[in-house]
Structures are given as structure tokens and as C-alpha cells.
Amino acid sequence: MFAVLSPRFRSIENVQNMVDAAAVLAVVTCGITFVLLMGSIDLSAAGVMGASALTVSLLVANNRNDNDLGLLGIGVAVLLGCAFGCLSGLALVLLKVPSFMATLGVSAVGLGVATLMFAGVQPNISDAMLKGWAIERFLGLSYLTWIAATCVLVGWLLQRYTRLGRYAFAIGGAEEVLALSGVRVKPYKVAVFAVAGAFYGLAGVMVTSQLGAGLVQAGSGYDFSAITAAVVGGTLLTGGRGGVLHSAVGVLLVVVLTNGLVQIGVSPYWQGGVEGLIVVAAVAAAVIPQRRRNQVVK
Amino acid sequence: MSVPASTPALEVRGLVKHYPGVKALDGVDLVVRQHEVLGLVGENGAGKSTLLKALVGLVVPDAGEIRVRGEAVKLRSVVDAADHGIGMVFQEQSLVPNLTAAENILLGGEGPGVRRGVYRWDAMRRLAQEQLDKIGSNIDPLVRTDALSFADRQMVEIAKVLRIEQRSQHPPVIVLDEPTSVLESKEIETLFAQIRRLREFASVVFVSHRLDEVLEVCDRVAVLRNGQSVGEVAAAGAVPRELHRMMIGSTGSDDHYHENAAAVVESGQPRLAVRGLSGTSFQDVNLDVAAGEIVAIVGVHGSGREDVCRALFGAEPVTAGEIWMDGKKIDISGTRAACAAGIGYVPAERKTEGMVGPMSVAENMTLAKQRARCAGPFVAPGKQATVVDRWIDRLSIRTPGRDTPIQRLSGGNQQKVVLARWLVGGDIRLLLLDHPTRGLDIGARSEVYRLMRELAASGVATVLLADSLEEAIGMADRILVMNDGRVVSEVGCPAGGKPSPLDLVKEMV
Numbered sequence A: 001m002f003a004v005l006s007p008r009f010r011s012i013e014n015v016q017n018m019v020d021a022a023a024v025l026a027v028v029t030c031g032i033t034f035v036l037l038m039g040s041i042d043l044s045a046a047g048v049m050g051a052s053a054l055t056v057s058l059l060v061a062n063n064r065n066d067n068d069l070g071l072l073g074i075g076v077a078v079l080l081g082c083a084f085g086c087l088s089g090l091a092l093v094l095l096k097v098p099s100f101m102a103t104l105g106v107s108a109v110g111l112g113v114a115t116l117m118f119a120g121v122q123p124n125i126s127d128a129m130l131k132g133w134a135i136e137r138f139l140g141l142s143y144l145t146w147i148a149a150t151c152v153l154v155g156w157l158l159q160r161y162t163r164l165g166r167y168a169f170a171i172g173g174a175e176e177v178l179a180l181s182g183v184r185v186k187p188y189k190v191a192v193f194a195v196a197g198a199f200y201g202l203a204g205v206m207v208t209s210q211l212g213a214g215l216v217q218a219g220s221g222y223d224f225s226a227i228t229a230a231v232v233g234g235t236l237l238t239g240g241r242g243g244v245l246h247s248a249v250g251v252l253l254v255v256v257l258t259n260g261l262v263q264i265g266v267s268p269y270w271q272g273g274v275e276g277l278i279v280v281a282a283v284a285a286a287v288i289p290q291r292r293r294n295q296v297v298k
Numbered sequence B: 001m002s003v004p005a006s007t008p009a010l011e012v013r014g015l016v017k018h019y020p021g022v023k024a025l026d027g028v029d030l031v032v033r034q035h036e037v038l039g040l041v042g043e044n045g046a047g048k049s050t051l052l053k054a055l056v057g058l059v060v061p062d063a064g065e066i067r068v069r070g071e072a073v074k075l076r077s078v079v080d081a082a083d084h085g086i087g088m089v090f091q092e093q094s095l096v097p098n099l100t101a102a103e104n105i106l107l108g109g110e111g112p113g114v115r116r117g118v119y120r121w122d123a124m125r126r127l128a129q130e131q132l133d134k135i136g137s138n139i140d141p142l143v144r145t146d147a148l149s150f151a152d153r154q155m156v157e158i159a160k161v162l163r164i165e166q167r168s169q170h171p172p173v174i175v176l177d178e179p180t181s182v183l184e185s186k187e188i189e190t191l192f193a194q195i196r197r198l199r200e201f202a203s204v205v206f207v208s209h210r211l212d213e214v215l216e217v218c219d220r221v222a223v224l225r226n227g228q229s230v231g232e233v234a235a236a237g238a239v240p241r242e243l244h245r246m247m248i249g250s251t252g253s254d255d256h257y258h259e260n261a262a263a264v265v266e267s268g269q270p271r272l273a274v275r276g277l278s279g280t281s282f283q284d285v286n287l288d289v290a291a292g293e294i295v296a297i298v299g300v301h302g303s304g305r306e307d308v309c310r311a312l313f314g315a316e317p318v319t320a321g322e323i324w325m326d327g328k329k330i331d332i333s334g335t336r337a338a339c340a341a342g343i344g345y346v347p348a349e350r351k352t353e354g355m356v357g358p359m360s361v362a363e364n365m366t367l368a369k370q371r372a373r374c375a376g377p378f379v380a381p382g383k384q385a386t387v388v389d390r391w392i393d394r395l396s397i398r399t400p401g402r403d404t405p406i407q408r409l410s411g412g413n414q415q416k417v418v419l420a421r422w423l424v425g426g427d428i429r430l431l432l433l434d435h436p437t438r439g440l441d442i443g444a445r446s447e448v449y450r451l452m453r454e455l456a457a458s459g460v461a462t463v464l465l466a467d468s469l470e471e472a473i474g475m476a477d478r479i480l481v482m483n484d485g486r487v488v489s490e491v492g493c494p495a496g497g498k499p500s501p502l503d504l505v506k507e508m509v
């Protein structure tokens, strides 16, 4: 439809643009998918990505200090994301804070940490490798895109072949049964949030590579877009159904749609609203088959 | 260590469990011998489920002793119990629906199926297949559990429970809580074959409210009343009446279905008229029910009768057809219209559709009135309390009080509360009963039958999906047989002229 409305939409260049734009969202969505599979929700992506963006930009070669840790700096940023995820998970299982509240809190903490590190002066990165991620291409696609593709693959393997992934499914399907079978679910819940956090951490690094600088708002909007993408792809908010591959498809759909809207000249101001409508419509469509149970939603 | 054959597999002495306001177990004694199938019967709330839960560590008793093969043990969790070779097949909801059968069977004890957190699917499959082979089942281990039938799921559960053999060297003890209540008669036969097979290498404890069934499959039957053991009988030669007498402490009536109290059916305009009703799982259903008439719909699993029943209440989408109440066409796109037309619906799945767990007995009983204002103005609190108490009394609902959360009640007593909901209103015109006696003990069942008769006599029309053919024949004035989504025949069923179950079975399959 967009292809008809705008010839530019069809160009090779635009396809490349779209796929590149999908990279960061795909990584965030991978992480969030695991949390959604458990039937929890994760709103911490924005904060975690901000903190990770600042961390990485201050650890690799930059204009604020003399650090030049390269890959190690990236690793630290990812681990930081992981730690934030742990925090969400622990708040959920130990303090019994509902996941949306716990992760919202963690997001605020992440933004706070990022703002402290930002300290009023924007760190611009000069690390060649990290900058190169966004620019250099392999087989026509940027390195970031390949990283995202790897993440999807890793996510799929996690989901299909590891206890962590399978139990995430099971927790979403029937948590009480796991307890009856003698499985301790709490460690798995925390681990799932930690894995999700690591994905957000990496996403923060990727945004930094794109922008060439560490920004507090690096992740703003990604939390909602990722949930939209996951849901559009067919991952249920009630847990237990869907998966990483579903979500990857969802990411492409969302990106194509957003890009298409831009190409046909819809004002960016409208896009947020459109995205909101999509997520509600997708959720509604997903629950129609279950409607007959007369179920109540909260 | 070898255990002499005469040592009981399991022995319970003086087990006590108090809940606020109730003594669920009040000094229960029980012996389970090696290689025997022991039946456990008792009225609703007698403490059967609590006793079984104590055996698998889900309930920690206040006092008393559990001995496994002569050795006193403390069971604090399901894992503890499994280590001692005791496992439970839960009645419902104990498989993860979105995992494969193999994963469910091996859940929590995958062993070589998972190495360092990584799944070996071929090993998973093989291990699960070994379990399924033990019970001679040919289910594909890699099929998703929610794609299986009820009966197959139960097989998966049994295969899963048999995993405890890996944890202890001794023959396991398997306890089953009302495994037959959701099964069709053919599936029940398969289950019984399975239980007899289990006896070869395990001991089994079996709970059911259908006494003939208990006597058929068990070697010995123990009876509980008010949380106490009141005796046991050898199954061979025993009759249901005898068990029933022990359960309630006196003799019940023989006229189970109160056939002679059947209401006189008014001819003339039917109370309910259904014309050409079609939906996803049923086609072109026509149905008339007169005031005071009880019409049963029978059919096997998948015949579509449940869906028809739900459709009459507006809870199932229909593609064509009309529903008339007393000559007035009603809108069937939602449940509100049905409520307003005086239709009451008792769902089979009370856990998900019938009750609000944390709310009190009283609130659950009066829910329908408050929600849709189906039946006139609100009841004043004081008056409501008396009404609720009266129904608690009439249905002998065992509860500490009307303010107790319904989830604390035993399964059968929950069912009674759900049933009472439609009766408190008093101005119901059509009652749709989807397995109303599922999980009820004989006394309560008989009481429900009597109520149905009373309601019929006062002009209420009833559509009944019975729990068994006997129940359908006993209660109904007329029986519709459904097969594959269509009504295939109609059998008159007046008192004194009842058809035989065999006649009906012929039509059903």
C-alpha cells in the first residue's frame, strides 16, 4: 500500500534504512519478549538504555575522559543492563511489587543514574569500532543490523533450547503447576529479567553507536515500541504464547508501518498516536479467540 | 533395605488439621497396603482432599503421624513426598498447557534431558517415552499438552507422577483426587484399566463420589466423616448403600431421582423455544422446553451440547437461529438479555466461570442479582443474610459461615454455592444446568435433584446436561440426543416409562 503511495518507499535504500532502523528495536523486543512470555511486563527499557548509553560512552574513547576500554566498556554496559534487570526481578519476587511498577521504578533509577553520569556535558565518542558499527556495512546491511540478527538468533535458541526459556513459557502458562512439580520459579523469574536487561544494555550501546554520543534519552520510546512490536507479532500480554521469532516479525511490521507513514508524508507528531492505536488493536485482535471464555481483563 | 510384604506402604495415625472454624482432619487413621487400590469416600467437606494433600506435603498437619513403609516421615513439600515415593494426580490444572507432553512429564526433574540448562530434545523425548510406555500410552511426547483430550492429559499426568519411581527405590504410592469427575464413561474405563495396571507395581489411593465406581476399581474402601475415619470395607461383595450409610451415619432414601415428584408438564406455549440455532460446533438445533419440564441433552464429548447450553445463555457466539422465551424473541448476543429474560446458568467449570475465589460465600451467592440486576431490587443486608443462611442450610453447605471466602470451601461445597446463586433470586424461569452435580456427594446430589423437582413444580423449565446417563434418565421428562453438533433423536422419558441407557448409547455414537 505504501509502495503504491510513494515510489521512494520501494527503493533499495529505503529498505536498507528500514532494516537498520529496526536493529535497535529488534534487540529491545527480544529482551522484552521473554518477560512478556512469563506474563509480566517490563517498562524499564528506556531507563536501562539511558544508563547503558552513558556508561559505554564514558568508558570507550570519548571527549570527557581518558578511558579507552573498547569492547570491555561495551561489556560493562551490557552487564549494567543485566544488573538493572536483576533489580527488577528481585523487587518482583522478594518484595512482591507487580512487575509493571517494579520496572517503572527501575527505569526511573536508570534515568537518574544516566543523568548523574551525563553531568551536563554530552560525551561524544571517538571509539572507531563503536562508531563503525552504525556506518560500516556487510552485505549491504550495517553491523548493527547483523548484531540485531544475532540477538534474535540467540534469543530463539534461549527460548527453544534452554531451561530458562522453556520455564519462561511455563511460568506464563501455569505458574502454580511449576510449584506443584517442585520447581523453584523465583530464580528463573529474576534470571529472565536479567537477560532482558542485558538486551536493553546492548540496545543502549547500539543507540550510542548510531548517535555518536551518550544521551540520557537514548532509549526513550523504545519500551512502548517494543511492547507494540511483540504484541503485533503475536506474543500475548497474558503470557505463555508467542516468542522471539514472532516478535522479530512484529518489529519489521512496526518499522515498515512507521517508515511508510513518514514516506507518505504523515507528520511525525501523529506517529506516536498511530502506534498507540496499533497496540490496542493488536491486543484486541489477539484476545478475540479467547473471548468466548467470558474472561475478564485487568 | 528390603521391606516385608506385610508392612503397609503408607500408614496414617491420628492426623489432625485445623482451619479457622473447621476441623478438616480430626484424627484420621488410614492404612494403604502394598499393591492395593484403596478407595476413599466421604461427603463433601469430609476431609478427603485435605488428607491427600497432607500425604503429598501440600498441607502440613497440626498433629499426627505419617509412616512410609514403617518409617515415620515429615513431608513438607511435594518434593519431600516424591522422595518418599508418594505422588498425586491432581484433578485439574496441573499440567502446563503450552508445553509439550514430554516437558510436563519431566518437569522439575529433567535429569539427562537437560544438561547445564540446555535442552536435549531427543533425550527429553526418549525419557518421556519411557514413562508413557510404562502405562502403555501412545501419546506423542512432543505434542503440545493443550492439543490433547482430557483423557490423554490425565494419562500424561499419570506418566508424570510415575517419575517419582526414579527418586525412591520402593514401589510408589499414587493418590488420585476425583480423577473421574470430568471424564466420559469410555475414558473412565481406560483410566480404570490404568489403575489396575498400576497395582502391579504401586499402591493407589482413589477418591470419587460415584460409589459404584469406587467399588468396581478398589480392593478396599475407607470412609471419612467429618474429618474422622469411620470404618472400612472390602470392596468385594459390598454395595453402594452400605458405603453411603457409613458416610452419612444413617440410611439415605432409595428414590434417588424423586421420580414420582416429577411435575405435571403444561402443554401449550413452550417456555423456551429454540429454532435453527447454529454456531461453530452445532448446527440447526431445535428445542422446546415447557414450563415445569426437565429436558436433558445427552451426547459424547464433542457432540456440541455444552456449546448449545452456553449459547442459550448468550455466552457462545451463534451464526443463525432464534430463541424465544414465553413467546417473546430474545437477543442472544450477550448474557445480559438472557439474565433479564429470567435465564439462569450453572456452568460446569466453576473454578473459572462460576465463582469469585476471594469473595465470601454470601457475596458469591448473591452475585447474579447484584451484577445484572436480573431479578428485581437489591436485597437489604439483613434480609440477604437470612436468605443466604437459609440456602446454606438447605443445601447443607459446609462452611464456617456466610462470610468465609468461597475458595476455602471443599470442591463440592463450592459447587453448591454456585448452584444456590440462581435459586436465591426466586424468579428464574429457565435454568440451564451444565453438570450441576459434578463433584457432589450422594446426599447433596439427591438434594439438588429434589430442588430441581421443586423448581419444576413451581413452573421453572430446565435444560440439563447430566453427569451420567443414569442421571439424565432419572431426572428428565424428555431426552435429546446430540451427535456431532446435531440433534439426532428425541426420547420421551416419563416416570414409569424410562428408556434404558443402552438405547441412548446406540444413538450417541
Ligand SMILES: Nc1ncnc2c1ncn2[C@@H]1O[C@H](COP(=O)(O)OP(=O)(O)OP(=O)(O)O)[C@@H](O)[C@H]1O
Binding pocket: B019, B020, B022, B023, B024, B042, B043, B044, B045, B046, B047, B048, B049, B050, B051, B398, B399, B407, B408, B409, B410, B411, B412, B413, B439, B441
Ligand atoms: N485452605 C483452606 N482454608 C480453610 N478451610 C479449608 C481449606 N481447605 C479445606 N478447608 C475446609 O476443610 C474441610 C475439608 O475440606 P476437603 O477439601 O478436604 O473436603 P473433601 O472431602 O475433599 O470434599 P469434596 O468432596 O467436596 O471435595 C472443608 O470444610 C473445607 O471448608
Ligand SMILES: [Mg+2]
Binding pocket: B048, B049, B050, B177, B410, B411, B412
Ligand atoms: Mg475434594
